[in-house]
Amino acid sequence: MTGRDNIYREFRNENGEGDAPYLAWMAEHPEGFVLQTRKKPDPGYMIFHSARCKSIRPPTRSNKPSPFTAEGFIKICSEEIGDLLDFARAHGFNDEPVQRNCCKRFFDPMMFLDSAVLAEVTGPRPRSLLFDLSMKAKIAGRECPDVIEERRRTYQRSEEVASYAKAAAEGKCVVCDEPVPQDLDPMQFLDCHHIIFLRDSGPDTRENVVGVCPNCHRRLHVSPDDQLVGRLLRTAKERAAELDRQD
Known part of the structure; x- marks a missing residue:
């Protein structure tokens, strides 16, 4: 593997390293690009791919140990x-880039203009x-x-439990304490959050739900906080117990 200032x-x-370094780069740069050519770069055989192209990543029908970087071919990879x-x-290629049919939707003709021509058309490119x-x-x-048809595993949620969580929040997010905008219905704006996630065997009960704003709901799923989880569980249990005492 070689490079020019880490540009590509x-x-x-x-050196017998096989496809592993190439596949590692592909995994780290799913939005990158790949040029396939011969080990001695051939201007008549230069094929451009998106890194998402299925023809240059596993699985493959080939039984060879290194199907992507063997047989006299090399891969040149870059984010740009x-x-x-x-x-x-630099290796004599002057024609319009050849793209596999599966990659054409990832490319724009503007991308293949010479940089000087592109600057005249669009102005300087801010990096x-x-x-x-x-x-x-x-x-x-x-x-x-x-x-795309997908099979997903979902959990059945009680509408009554969700409505309870939103009503119990009393018009504000239980996490950030910000009130619901006045022109919005709290029952439509707030989300019902399961403190212990259902996928983690959390129950769909009053003691495990709170009403939260969309921003905090996203935060709770992306960056869980153990202390916050504990506080929310106490809040939910105390609220349910208080209402039970009024029964």
């Missing part, structure tokens, strides 16, 4: 398509994270997204 990486499998174009042009994300979103976005 070459995977040649010359422009880096691969620079590599290709910001937002710009890079914008370009990748432009490439990946689709007017008619594919429909």
Whole structure:
């Protein structure tokens, strides 16, 4: 493997390392790009892929030990398509890049313009994270997204328990204590959060639910906090016990 200031990486499998380094790069850069050519770069055989292309990642029908970086071929990988174009042009490539049919939707013709021509068309390219994300979103976005059928395991939730959790919050988020906006219905705005997640065998009962705002609900799932979980459990149990005493 070699590189030019870490702009791109070459995977040649010359030291018997197999496909492992290449596959590790692919796993770390799912939004990257891959150029396939011969070990002696051939301007007549330069194929550009999205890193998401199924033809350049497992599983494969080949029974060979290193199907992706063997048989006289190499993979040049980069997070930016422009880096691969620079590599290709430095090795005599002047034509429109060849893309496999499965990758065409990931590419935009603007990506293959020479950098000087691109600057004339669009102006100087700011190298910001937002710009890079914008370009990748432009490439990946689709007017008619594919429909994917998935089988998911879901838990049956009681509507009565959910309504109770929202009503018990009394118009404000139990986590951040911020009130529901005045023009919104708390029963529609607040979410019912299961303090011990259902997937972790948490019960769907009054003692395990609280009413929270959408932001805090997301936070509770993305970054659980043990102390906060304990506080919420105490709050839920005390509230249910208090209402039981009024029975």
